[in-house]
Amino acid sequence: MFTILPIKGFIDQIDGFYCDGISAGLKPSGDNDLGFIYVSEPCDVQAVFTENKFQAAPLKHFLQYEENFKTNFVLINSKNANAMTGKKGIEDIDTIFSQLDFDLINPIMSSTGVIGNPLPIEKIVNGAKSFDLSSKSGENLSKAIMTTDAYSKTCMYEVKLEDGSSFKIGAVAKGAGMINPNLATMLCFICTDANIPVSDMKEALKVNSETTFNAISVDGDTSTNDTVMLLANKKSNSYEKQAFFEALRLVMHDMAMLMVADGEGAKKAVAFEVINALTKEDAQIAAKALSNSLLVKTALFGEDPNFGRIASTIGASKITCNEETLVISYNNIIVYNKGELCFDANTEAKASEVLKDDKFKVICDIGLGDKSFTAYGCDLGYKYVEINADYRT
Amino acid sequence: MFTILPIKGFIDQIDGFYCDGISAGLKPSGDNDLGFIYVSEPCDVQAVFTENKFQAAPLKHFLQYEENFKTNFVLINSKNANAMTGKKGIEDIDTIFSQLDFDLINPIMSSTGVIGNPLPIEKIVNGAKSFDLSSKSGENLSKAIMTTDAYSKTCMYEVKLEDGSSFKIGAVAKGAGMINPNLATMLCFICTDANIPVSDMKEALKVNSETTFNAISVDGDTSTNDTVMLLANKKSNSYEKQAFFEALRLVMHDMAMLMVADGEGAKKAVAFEVINALTKEDAQIAAKALSNSLLVKTALFGEDPNFGRIASTIGASKITCNEETLVISYNNIIVYNKGELCFDANTEAKASEVLKDDKFKVICDIGLGDKSFTAYGCDLGYKYVEINADYRT
Numbered sequence: 001m002f003t004i005l006p007i008k009g010f011i012d013q014i015d016g017f018y019c020d021g022i023s024a025g026l027k028p029s030g031d032n033d034l035g036f037i038y039v040s041e042p043c044d045v046q047a048v049f050t051e052n053k054f055q056a057a058p059l060k061h062f063l064q065y066e067e068n069f070k071t072n073f074v075l076i077n078s079k080n081a082n083a084m085t086g087k088k089g090i091e092d093i094d095t096i097f098s099q100l101d102f103d104l105i106n107p108i109m110s111s112t113g114v115i116g117n118p119l120p121i122e123k124i125v126n127g128a129k130s131f132d133l134s135s136k137s138g139e140n141l142s143k144a145i146m147t148t149d150a151y152s153k154t155c156m157y158e159v160k161l162e163d164g165s166s167f168k169i170g171a172v173a174k175g176a177g178m179i180n181p182n183l184a185t186m187l188c189f190i191c192t193d194a195n196i197p198v199s200d201m202k203e204a205l206k207v208n209s210e211t212t213f214n215a216i217s218v219d220g221d222t223s224t225n226d227t228v229m230l231l232a233n234k235k236s237n238s239y240e241k242q243a244f245f246e247a248l249r250l251v252m253h254d255m256a257m258l259m260v261a262d263g264e265g266a267k268k269a270v271a272f273e274v275i276n277a278l279t280k281e282d283a284q285i286a287a288k289a290l291s292n293s294l295l296v297k298t299a300l301f302g303e304d305p306n307f308g309r310i311a312s313t314i315g316a317s318k319i320t321c322n323e324e325t326l327v328i329s330y331n332n333i334i335v336y337n338k339g340e341l342c343f344d345a346n347t348e349a350k351a352s353e354v355l356k357d358d359k360f361k362v363i364c365d366i367g368l369g370d371k372s373f374t375a376y377g378c379d380l381g382y383k384y385v386e387i388n389a390d391y392r393t
Numbered sequence: 394m395f396t397i398l399p400i401k402g403f404i405d406q407i408d409g410f411y412c413d414g415i416s417a418g419l420k421p422s423g424d425n426d427l428g429f430i431y432v433s434e435p436c437d438v439q440a441v442f443t444e445n446k447f448q449a450a451p452l453k454h455f456l457q458y459e460e461n462f463k464t465n466f467v468l469i470n471s472k473n474a475n476a477m478t479g480k481k482g483i484e485d486i487d488t489i490f491s492q493l494d495f496d497l498i499n500p501i502m503s504s505t506g507v508i509g510n511p512l513p514i515e516k517i518v519n520g521a522k523s524f525d526l527s528s529k530s531g532e533n534l535s536k537a538i539m540t541t542d543a544y545s546k547t548c549m550y551e552v553k554l555e556d557g558s559s560f561k562i563g564a565v566a567k568g569a570g571m572i573n574p575n576l577a578t579m580l581c582f583i584c585t586d587a588n589i590p591v592s593d594m595k596e597a598l599k600v601n602s603e604t605t606f607n608a609i610s611v612d613g614d615t616s617t618n619d620t621v622m623l624l625a626n627k628k629s630n631s632y633e634k635q636a637f638f639e640a641l642r643l644v645m646h647d648m649a650m651l652m653v654a655d656g657e658g659a660k661k662a663v664a665f666e667v668i669n670a671l672t673k674e675d676a677q678i679a680a681k682a683l684s685n686s687l688l689v690k691t692a693l694f695g696e697d698p699n700f701g702r703i704a705s706t707i708g709a710s711k712i713t714c715n716e717e718t719l720v721i722s723y724n725n726i727i728v729y730n731k732g733e734l735c736f737d738a739n740t741e742a743k744a745s746e747v748l749k750d751d752k753f754k755v756i757c758d759i760g761l762g763d764k765s766f767t768a769y770g771c772d773l774g775y776k777y778v779e780i781n782a783d784y785r786t
Contacts, residue, residue, distance in 0.1 A: 054708035054716055084704050084716060086732030115701020116729065116736055224705050294687070308508020311477045312617050315447035323447055323477060336509060339479030343509055 002243035003160045004250060010138020010154050011170045011191040015235045016040045019172075020135035021144030024127025026079040026113075026120060033078045034127040035144035037189060042070035042105045043233035046201040048209060050226035057082040057089030058109045059227065064090075068198050071106040074189065074229070076145050077124060078174070079113040081185065083224035092119045099125045102133060112147055112174060112185040112225055138172060145174040145187060153258040159194070159247045165238035167194035171251045175259040185223040186213065188255050193236040194244050201230050204248050212252035216260050216291070216376045228252070257376065266378030268300055269359050273374045274314075277366040282319035283373035289317040290362065291377030301379035305351035307335040307343065314364060325367030330354040338367070395636035396553045397643060403531020403547050404563045404584040408628045409433045412565075413528035414537025417520025419472040419506075419513060426471045427520040428537035430582060435463035435498045436626035439594040441602060443619035450475040450482030451502040452620065457483075461591050464499040467582065467622070469538050470517060471567070472506040474578065476617035485512045492518045495526060505540055505567060505578040505618055531565060538567040538580060546651040552587070552640045558631035560587035564644045568652040578616040579606065581648050583623045583641070588632040594623050597641050605645035609653050609684070609769045621645070650769065659771030661693055662752050666767045667707075670759040675712035676766035682710040683755065684770030694772035698744035700728040700736065707757060718760030723747040731760070 012019050021035030049059045075096070082089045093109045096119070111119070142152035156170035175186035196204075205228060213228060230248075261269045272290040277283035290296055293313045299306050307328045314321055328336040333351045335343050354360050405412050414428030442452045468489070475482045486502045489512070504512070535545035549563035568579035589597075598621060606621060623641075654662045665683040670676035683689055686706045692699050700721045707714055721729040726743045728736050747753050 051711070052705060052708040053711060053714050054704055081701070084701060084729060084732070085734065086716065088734070114699065115705060116699075116734075118734060222709060224701075224708060306507065306509075308474070308477060308617075311447055312445060312508060315445040315617060316615060318444070318446060321446050323479065336477060339477070341478065341481070341509075341511060 001162050002240060004243070004247050005158050005160070007156050007158045007168070009156050010142065011037070011156070011172055011189070012136035012138045013156055014168045014170060014191050014193050016193065016233045017191050018133055018135055019141040020131060020137045021140035021142070022127055022130060024077070025123045026077060032140055032144035034124060035076050035141040036128070036131055036133075037074040037141070037191065037231065038133045039072045039231065039233050041233060042072045043231055044198050044201060045069070045071050045108070045229060045231050046198065046205055047227055047229040048205050050222040050224060052222050052224050052226070054084060054224050056111060056225040057085055057093060058111050059225065061090050061093045062108055065106050069106050071108050071231075073102065073104045073107040074110060074231070075107060075128060076110045076141075076187070076189075077113070078145050078147050080111060080117055080119055081113045081115045081225050082111040082119050083115040085116070085118055088118060092121055096121055096124055096128070100128055102131075110187055110227055110229070112145065112187055115224060142172045145172065147174060147176075147185070149174050149176045150262050153255055153262070155251055155254040157247050157250060159243050161238055161240050161243060165236065167192060167236040167238040169194065169244075169247050169251055171255055173255040173259070176262040185225040186259060187225070188213070188228045188252070190228070190230045190248070190251055192230070192232050193234065194232060195234045195237050195239040196232050196244055200241060200244070201232060204245050205230055207245065208249045208252050212249065212256040215374065216256050260376045260378050267358060267381070268379045270300060270377050270379070271361045271374050272377060273361055273363045273372065275363065275365050275372040276369055277371045278320045278369035280371045280373065282366070283371045286314050286317045286319050286321075286364065286366070287373045287375035289313050290364070291375040294380065297377065297380035300355065301381040303352060303355040305330060305335060305348055305355055310362060310364065311336060319366070320368060321366050322368065327365040327367060329363045331360050394555050395633060397636070397640050398551050398553070400549050400551045400561070402549050403535065404430070404549070404565055404582070405529035405531045406549055407561045407563060407584050407586050409586065409626045410584050411526055411528055412534040413524060413530045414533035414535070415520055415523060417470070418516045419470060425533055425537035427517060428469050428534035429521070429524055429526075430467040430469075430534070430584065430624065431526045432465045432624065432626050434626060435465045436624055437591050437594060438462070438464050438501070438622060438624050439591065439598055440620055440622040441598050443615040443617060445615050445617050445619070447477060447617050449504060449618040450478050450486060451504050452618065454483050454486045455501055458499050462499050464501050464624075466495065466497045466500040467503060467624070468500060468521060469503045469534075469580070469582075470506070471538050471540050473504060473510055473512055474506045474508045474618050475504040475512050476508040478509070478511055481511060485514055489514055489517055489521070493521055495524075503580055503620055503622070505538065505580055508617060535565045538565065540567060540569075540578070542567050542569045543655050546648055546655070548644055548647040550640050550643060552636050554631055554633045554636060558629065560585060560629040560631040562587065562637075562640050562644055564648055566648040566652070569655040578618040579652060580618070581606070581621045581645070583621070583644055585623070585625050586627065586629040587625060587637050588627045588630050589625050589637055593634060593637070594625060597638050598623055600638065601642045601645050605642065605649040608767065609649045653769045653771055660751060660774065661772045663693060663770050663772070664754045664767050665770060666754055666756045666765065668756065668758050668765040669762055670764045671713045671762040673764045673766065675759070676764045679707050679710045679712050679714075679757065679759070680766045680768035682706050683757070684768040687773065690770065690773035693748065694774040696745060696748040698723060698728060698741055698748055703755060703757065704729060712759070713761060714759050715761065720758040720760060722756045724753050
């Protein structure tokens with residue numbers, strides 16, 4: 001038995017973790033654009049990275065360290081992704097760290113922003129030199145890593161075990177409109193003082209990715225910089241595997257849901273539940289196809305209960321399915337029932353009501369088996385076009 | 394040797410083909426919404442249909458006829474797709490034909506519009522009863538089959554063979570914004586008086602699909618109603634296989650390009666050329682990924698020469714590729730060159746000029762082999778959202 005309680009504050013609530021964010025002049029707006037996480041003693045770090053074939057320089061730099069290395073410093077900048085920048089991109093990271101006077105052990109860099117421009121080394125070095133490593137300002141950090149995010153994304157939990165011990169786990173993340181096929185970058189830094197073995201860190205990250213970040217972004221169809229990083233300093237001396245896995249799942253789910261809801265102008269967070277499919281793979285393919293369909297997303301934006309686009313998308317996904325077993329509902333309002341027309345004016349009016357909400361379910365009962373998967377998506381409106389047509393400026 | 398000449402007019406220029414379009418009251422605007430193609434003597438017909446698992450009722454109705462059947466009548470309506478309408482959808486088609494007094498041989502129906510509503514049988518029957526089967530009004534027909542199309546789509550060619558004989562081939566089509574993953578319906582009716590054997594009709598449709606309609610829409614990720622139909626009445630007594638295949642390719646390419654350029658508010662028709670890939674499949678995957686990427690499409694709309702989104706999309710497509718062999722250009726302006734930064738202010742200015750055009754190429758040289766594929770796409774702007782958020786109204 002264990003309890004997981006949400007608590008106030010940022011990752012700096014965890015003993016031994018320090019952080020801050022400043023403006024280093026990368027964003028012309030003068031908003032925060034450079035931040036750090038500092039750990040008082042070198043701690044274990046594990047990460048899962050993008051499956052994009054063109055991994056950004058910071059990812060390659062991380063992978064140059066030996067397996068299971070320890071670190072005490074993560075430097076994070078927004079506005080420049082340091083991707084498609086060749087060997088120079090990796091060298092630039094070492095140049096930056098070589099010019100800092102802090103006592104850094106295997107320092108890590110993480111970047112997000114425009115692809116294909118060299119890092120503004122001088123601005124970053126000058127900014128980083130002003131860091132106070134004893135700062136505890138998670139809010140400043142959360143703002144420094146934002147790009148098109150409408151709001152910062154953080155969460156904190158305390159986990160109490162049966163033996164009376166407890167540990168903390170929390171995260172700071174950025175990511176908006178990252179629903180496939182958008183390719184916007186997602187960064188997520190998770191910190192904990194749980195006394196977790198490295199092997200469990202790896203397993204926990206992997207296990208929890210499928211139902212959280214991978215449920216909002218098709219595996220592999222990701223940006224050059226996507227990173228989920230777990231830092232564990234073990235200061236609490238408290239650990240229980242099941243409790244930790246569940247707490248990590250909560251943290252990753254929270255961050256994923258905040259990203260969906262912040263889908264670059266999105267107003268609606270939608271759960272696409274595909275149930276009773278023949279295979280797990282079928283359920284996953286259909287659910288992700290729905291969450292990625294432009295026609296479905298624009299229909300949701302228009303609050304149009306047009307189930308034809310839902311049906312057509314399932315059919316186009318080529319999973320095993322049949323018009324005569326399929327049932328489609330918005331929450332509990334059935335709009336398509338096994339080929340018997342049920343979409344009368346009354347039903348349409350009720351379905352329209354559901355779609356006016358800012359959070360609802362689209363449930364597709366394939367009616368051929370017992371496998372299910374839920375993907376999360378959002379609507380797509382004018383704001384999305386505005387943000388992405390002018391992203392670099 | 395043969396010559397293929399574009400000629401004026403519509404499919405009614407072909408001996409033995411008659412057509413017209415009227416308003417049957419399906420479109421509240423009073424625009425044409427019902428049309429027909431009538432052939433004076435039953436002629437051969439072959440079709441390729443959507444790979445969507447939920448084929449619309451008219452497709453199932455067609456497939457109920459025996460293989461290589463002949464027909465003399467195609468009835469086409471817009472505004473209602475007669476899809477996801479169960480057995481009733483198929484029965485409705487027979488009901489309509491049973492109420493018409495024309496001498497119909499294996500009549501075919503084709504529909505496009507909203508999915509999931511029963512056909513308005515009475516309106517269609519009343520409309521069809523007013524048809525004059527001796528009409529030659531291709532223009533009326535071309536308008537009757539439009540849905541979100543900004544303009545009607547037709548073409549006509551005359552093919553002259555070395556023996557002095559000649560045949561005609563032409564098409565009428567509808568489709569806009571059908572670039573995957575949009576799923577909007579594409580209908581294309583091709584008529585010819587070439588003296589073509591049925592086996593060649595099948596082969597020609599199949600061979601030419603890959604580089605035309607399938608280059609603008611990922612195979613299989615199609616709507617419930619997509620149809621390409623070839624009607625051949627053999628009246629000309631003229632035929633030469635190579636000439637016919639080339640003429641059919643031209644007709645299908647013309648129609649596909651008109652659909653791309655009419656991408657629901659699209660202002661730019663873009664050719665995505667992936668060259669020197671390791672395999673043909675790689676070239677195809679990457680080219681289609683580019684033409685389908687929301688981030689690429691919105692960047693093109695914003696006339697932003699941000700090559701990062703191009704690179705990221707290629708990397709995310711998981712084809713065999715390498716930052717150190719990749720070269721990206723807009724027309725002849727190189728913006729990324731094997732990891733050596735070349736995107737200076739001068740280059741960016743030149744690239745921006747290219748993107749202001751309404752037609753240009755994005756060329757990605759993978760640099761690993763000699764296989765190529767070109768996919769066609771368009772930009773995506775506010776108009777797309779407007780059209781698709783309000784489609785049913």
